[in-house]
Amino acid sequence: MALLLGCKLLCLFLLSLFLVSPSLSAELLYQFCGSTGNYTANGTYESNLNALLPSLASNGSDPGFYKDTLGRVPDQVYALSLCRGDVNASVCRSCLDRARQDALQLCPYNKAATIYYDYCFLRYSNLNFLNSNDNSDLFYMWNAQNDTDPDKFNKLATELVNRTSQYAAFNSSRRFGTGEANFTAADPKLYGLAQCTQDFSGDQCYNCLTGMFSVMQSIAGQRGGRVLGSRCNFRYELYRFYEGTSMLQLPSSSSSPPPSNGTNTTGNGNTTTPAVPTMGGDGNKNNIGMILAIVIPLVIAFLLISSICICFWRRRKRRMAKKLPHDTNPEEITSVESILFDLSTLKTATANFSEENKLGQGGFGSVYKGTLQNGREIAVKRLSAGSGQGIGELKNELVLVAKLQHRNLVRLLGVCLEEEEKMLVYEYVPNRSLDTILFDSIKREQLDWGRRYKIISGIARGLLYLHEDSQLKIIHRDLKASNILLDEDMNPKISDFGFARLFGGDQTGGTTSRVVGTFGYMAPEYVMRGQFSAKSDIFSFGVLVLEILTGQKNSNFPETEQADDLLSYVWEHWTQGTISEILDPSFGDRWPRSEALRCIQIGLLCVQEDPASRPSMSTVGLMLNSYSVSLQAPSKPAFCMLD
Numbered sequence: 163m164a165l166l167l168g169c170k171l172l173c174l175f176l177l178s179l180f181l182v183s184p185s186l187s188a189e190l191l192y193q194f195c196g197s198t199g200n201y202t203a204n205g206t207y208e209s210n211l212n213a214l215l216p217s218l219a220s221n222g223s224d225p226g227f228y229k230d231t232l233g234r235v236p237d238q239v240y241a242l243s244l245c246r247g248d249v250n251a252s253v254c255r256s257c258l259d260r261a262r263q264d265a266l267q268l269c270p271y272n273k274a275a276t277i278y279y280d281y282c283f284l285r286y287s288n289l290n291f292l293n294s295n296d297n298s299d300l301f302y303m304w305n306a307q308n309d310t311d312p313d314k315f316n317k318l319a320t321e322l323v324n325r326t327s328q329y330a331a332f333n334s335s336r337r338f339g340t341g342e343a344n345f346t347a348a349d350p351k352l353y354g355l356a357q358c359t360q361d362f363s364g365d366q367c368y369n370c371l372t373g374m375f376s377v378m379q380s381i382a383g384q385r386g387g388r389v390l391g392s393r394c395n396f397r398y399e400l401y402r403f404y405e406g407t408s409m410l411q412l413p414s415s416s417s418s419p420p421p422s423n424g425t426n427t428t429g430n431g432n433t434t435t436p437a438v439p440t441m442g443g444d445g446n447k448n449n450i451g452m453i454l455a456i457v458i459p460l461v462i463a464f465l466l467i468s469s470i471c472i473c474f475w476r477r478r479k480r481r482m483a484k485k486l487p488h489d490t491n492p493e494e495i496t497s498v499e500s501i502l503f504d505l506s507t508l509k510t511a512t513a514n515f516s517e518e519n520k521l522g523q524g525g526f527g528s529v530y531k532g533t534l535q536n537g538r539e540i541a542v543k544r545l546s547a548g549s550g551q552g553i554g555e556l557k558n559e560l561v562l563v564a565k566l567q568h569r570n571l572v573r574l575l576g577v578c579l580e581e582e583e584k585m586l587v588y589e590y591v592p593n594r595s596l597d598t599i600l601f602d603s604i605k606r607e608q609l610d611w612g613r614r615y616k617i618i619s620g621i622a623r624g625l626l627y628l629h630e631d632s633q634l635k636i637i638h639r640d641l642k643a644s645n646i647l648l649d650e651d652m653n654p655k656i657s658d659f660g661f662a663r664l665f666g667g668d669q670t671g672g673t674t675s676r677v678v679g680t681f682g683y684m685a686p687e688y689v690m691r692g693q694f695s696a697k698s699d700i701f702s703f704g705v706l707v708l709e710i711l712t713g714q715k716n717s718n719f720p721e722t723e724q725a726d727d728l729l730s731y732v733w734e735h736w737t738q739g740t741i742s743e744i745l746d747p748s749f750g751d752r753w754p755r756s757e758a759l760r761c762i763q764i765g766l767l768c769v770q771e772d773p774a775s776r777p778s779m780s781t782v783g784l785m786l787n788s789y790s791v792s793l794q795a796p797s798k799p800a801f802c803m804l805d
C-alpha cells in the first residue's frame with residue numbers, strides 16, 4: 163500500500179510538472195534555485211548581485227560569454243553567462259536581461275540560481291564555480307515525436323553530436339559548432355549544435371560534452387533532444403533551429419543510411435510525413451517542436467517508479483513462484499533446518515577456526531573467512547557464549563533474517579547451532595569494511611567522489627529496505643563505517659543487521675535498558691533515554707554520510723579551535739558557506755559542487771536533534787536521487803559527545 167501511495171504521490175508530482183512546464187514562457191526552459199542559503203533584503207549581497215548581473219549583458223564578449231565576481235566574502239557574488247553562438251548581440255542582450263529579471267523573481271533571495279533559455283543561460287552563486295569544470299544543474303528536453311526508426315536515428319544523431327562537439331572543442335575558438343547530416347528521404351536532414359563556455363580549453367570542452375552523451379541514450383527514439391549544463395550544451399533536431407549555414411557537413415557515405423524503402427513516399431515524391439517545423443522566425447517552433455520540457459529529476463523519478471514497479475512485480479512473481487517446489491530462493495526458507503550448517507562443515511571450511519582465517523573481532527565474537535567444499539567463500543561469525551536469547555525464539559528470527567535479501571545487505575546464508583556454539587554464516591565480501599579504507603590516509607584515495615556517492619546511495623537503499631520494504635521492519639541500531647562492507651566493485655553492503663533484533667529481543671521500537679550501538683553514531687534520545695526508532699538509525703546514517711564526505715571519524719575527531727566534534731564542525735562550515743574546506747582533501751577539485759552540497763545538507767538533516775524533524779529513509783532516497791525535491795534547511799545538529 164505504501165508503494166502504491168508513493169506511486170500516486172510521484173504521479174501527482176509528475177503531472178504537476180507536466181502542467182507547469184508548457185505554461186512557462188516559450189523561451190524560459192528551466193531554472194534551478196540554489197541551496198546555499200538566502201540573502202537578506204537590502205543587504206550587501208543583494209547590492210553586489212544587482213551591480214554584477216547587468217554588466218553580464220552589457221559587457222559580455224561575443225557570443226555573450228562573461229564571467230565575473232564582485233564583493234568580498236561572505237557577500238561575494240560569482241556569475242557566468244553565455245549566449246548561443248549563432249544569435250546576434252541584440253538578441254543576446256535582451257535574453258540576458260530577461261534571465262536576470264526572471265532569476266531574481268523565480269528564486270527570490272536565493273544566493274544561487276541557474277536559468278536556461280533558448281538563446282542564453284545565466285548562473286550566479288555565492289560559491290566560486292568560475293574556475294572549475296563543474297557542469298552541474300544539468301537538464302534535458304526531448305522532442306515529443308517518436309522516430310519511426312529509432313536505432314538508425316540514434317546512431318546518426320550520436321555521430322552528428324560527436325562530430326559537432328569535436329568541431330566546437332577543437333576547430334572553433336568560440337567553442338561553438340553546428341553541423342548537419344542527411345538522414346532519410348522523409349526526414350531529409352538532421353541538424354546539430356554544440357557549445358561550451360569560451361574559457362574552456364578544447365579538451366575541457368570535449369570532455370564536458372562527451373560527459374553528457376549518455377543522456378542521449380535515455381531519450382533515444384525521440385526525434386530530437388537537447389542537453390544543457392552550466393558549462394556546455396548540445397542539441398539535435400530534424401529541422402534547422404539555428405541561424406547561419408552549418409559549419410560541418412557529415413559525409414553521407416560513412417554515416418547516413420541509404421534512403422529507406424519503409425518510409426512511405428507518394429508517387430510524386432512528396433513526403434507524407436508531417437512537416438517538421440522550420441525556422442519560421444516567429445519563435446513558434448518552441449511550441450511545435452519541443453512539446454515537452456522535462457528535467458533530469460523527472461526522468462530519474464520515472465526510473466524510480468519503474469524500479470519500484472519492477473520490484474513490486476518481482477516480489478509478486480517471487481511470491482507466486484513460492485508454490486513451485488523446485489524454487490530455492492530465499493522466500494522458500496520456511497524452517498531453520500534448511501539453513502543449518504554442520505559444525506564439522508564450518509570447521510573444515512575455516513581450517514578449524516585458525517588464526518590466519520580470522521577477519522576480525524567485534525563485541526559479539528570473532529569473524530573467520532572460510533571456503534566451502536564447492537568453492538564458495540563464506541564469512542563465519544562465531545558468537546561469544548551467552549548472548550541473550552532462547553534458542554527457540556532465535557530460530558524463528560533466524561529464518562526471517564535469512565529471508566532478507568537485498569544487494570546492499572550482506573546475505574545471511576545460514577547458521578550453526580551445535581554444542582553450545584552459535585555461529586552465523588554470511589556471504590564473504592572481499593573488500594573489508596568501509597572504515598579500513600575511508601580512514602586510511604592512503605587507501606582513501608581509492609574512494610573518489612563518484613564511488614562515495616555510490617556508497618551513500620547504496621547504504622540508503624539497504625537501510626530503506628530494512629526499515630520499510632522488508633517484512634521485518636528492522637532497526638539496525640549499530641550502523642557505522644565498520645559495519646559497511648564493500649564488495650569487489652565497491653558496492654556497500656550493510657552487515658550485522660538484525661543483530662539487535664536477534665540477540666536483544668527488542669521489537670520495532672521502544673525503550674531499552676541496554677543501549678547497544680557505537681558512540682559517535684548514536685542518536686541523543688537513544689544515548690540519554692534509551693529510546694530507539696527508525697529515526698535513531700537515520701541519525702547514524704547522517705553521521706556516516708558526513709564521515710564519508712569529510713573522511714573524518716566522528717568518534718575520534720581532532721579537536722580544533724572551531725569545533726570539537728564532526729557534527730558541529732560541519733555545521734559551522736555549512737552556516738558560513740565554506741563547505742569546500744571540509745570535504746575530504748583527496749577529492750582535489752574533482753567533485754560536483756551542487757551534489758556535494760546536497761549530500762552535506764542531507765547528512766545534516768539526518769542528525770537534527772529532534773527525531774521528528776529527521777527525514778525518513780524513503781525521503782532520504784528521494785532527496786538523493788532527485789534534484790527536484792527541494793530540501794529543508796537543517797536545524798542545528800544534536801551534539802551527543804558526552805565523554
Ligand SMILES: *[C@@H]1O[C@H](CO)[C@@H](O)[C@H](O)[C@H]1NC(C)=O
Nearest residue numbers: 199200201270271272794795
Ligand atoms: C529562502 O527564501 C525563500 C523564499 O523567500 C523561503 O521559502 C526559504 O525558506 C528561505 N530559505 C532559508 C534557508 O531561509
Ligand SMILES: *[C@@H]1O[C@H](CO)[C@@H](O)[C@H](O)[C@H]1NC(C)=O
Nearest residue numbers: 201202203204205208209271
Ligand atoms: C528595502 O528598501 C526598500 C526601498 O529602498 C524598502 O521599500 C524596503 O522596505 C526595504 N526592505 C527592508 C527589508 O529593509
Ligand SMILES: *[C@@H]1O[C@H](CO)[C@@H](O)[C@H](O)[C@H]1NC(C)=O
Nearest residue numbers: 213216217218219220221222
Ligand atoms: C562593464 O559595464 C559597466 C556598466 O554596466 C561599466 O561600468 C564597466 O566599465 C564595464 N566593464 C568593462 C570591462 O567593460
Ligand SMILES: *[C@@H]1O[C@H](CO)[C@@H](O)[C@H](O)[C@H]1NC(C)=O
Nearest residue numbers: 249250251252253254405443
Ligand atoms: C538580430 O537577430 C534578430 C532575429 O534573428 C533580428 O530580428 C534582428 O534584426 C537582428 N539584429 C541585428 C542587429 O542584426
Ligand SMILES: *[C@@H]1O[C@H](CO)[C@@H](O)[C@H](O)[C@H]1NC(C)=O
Nearest residue numbers: 305306307308309383384453
Ligand atoms: C511514442 O512511443 C511511445 C511508446 O512506444 C508511445 O507511448 C507514445 O504515445 C508515442 N508518442 C507519439 C507522439 O507517438
Ligand SMILES: *[C@@H]1O[C@H](CO)[C@@H](O)[C@H](O)[C@H]1NC(C)=O
Nearest residue numbers: 320321323324325328372375
Ligand atoms: C566520438 O568520436 C570519436 C572519434 O572521432 C570516437 O572515438 C568516439 O567513440 C565517439 N564517441 C561516441 C559516443 O560515439
Ligand SMILES: *[C@@H]1O[C@H](CO)[C@@H](O)[C@H](O)[C@H]1NC(C)=O
Nearest residue numbers: 328329332333334409410411
Ligand atoms: C578541424 O581541425 C582539424 C585539426 O585541427 C582538421 O584536421 C579538420 O579538418 C578541421 N575540421 C574542420 C571541419 O574544419
Ligand SMILES: *[C@@H]1O[C@H](CO)[C@@H](O)[C@H](O)[C@H]1NC(C)=O
Nearest residue numbers: 343344411412413414415418
Ligand atoms: C545530402 O542530400 C542532398 C540531396 O539529397 C545532396 O545534394 C547532398 O550532397 C547530400 N549531402 C551529403 C553530405 O551527402
Ligand SMILES: *[C@@H]1O[C@H](CO)[C@@H](O)[C@H](O)[C@H]1NC(C)=O
Nearest residue numbers: 420421422423424425426427
Ligand atoms: C525496396 O528495396 C528493395 C531492395 O532493398 C528493392 O528491390 C525494391 O525495389 C525497393 N522498393 C521500392 C519501392 O523502392
Ligand SMILES: *[C@@H]1O[C@H](CO)[C@@H](O)[C@H](O)[C@H]1NC(C)=O
Nearest residue numbers: 423424425426427428429434
Ligand atoms: C503508402 O501510403 C499509402 C497511402 O498513403 C498506402 O496505401 C501504402 O500502402 C503505403 N505504402 C507503404 C509501403 O507503407
Ligand SMILES: *[C@@H]1O[C@H](CO)[C@@H](O)[C@H](O)[C@H]1NC(C)=O
Nearest residue numbers: 428429430431432433434437
Ligand atoms: C507536394 O505537395 C504540395 C502540397 O502538399 C504541393 O504544393 C506540391 O506541388 C507538391 N510537390 C510535388 C513535387 O508534387
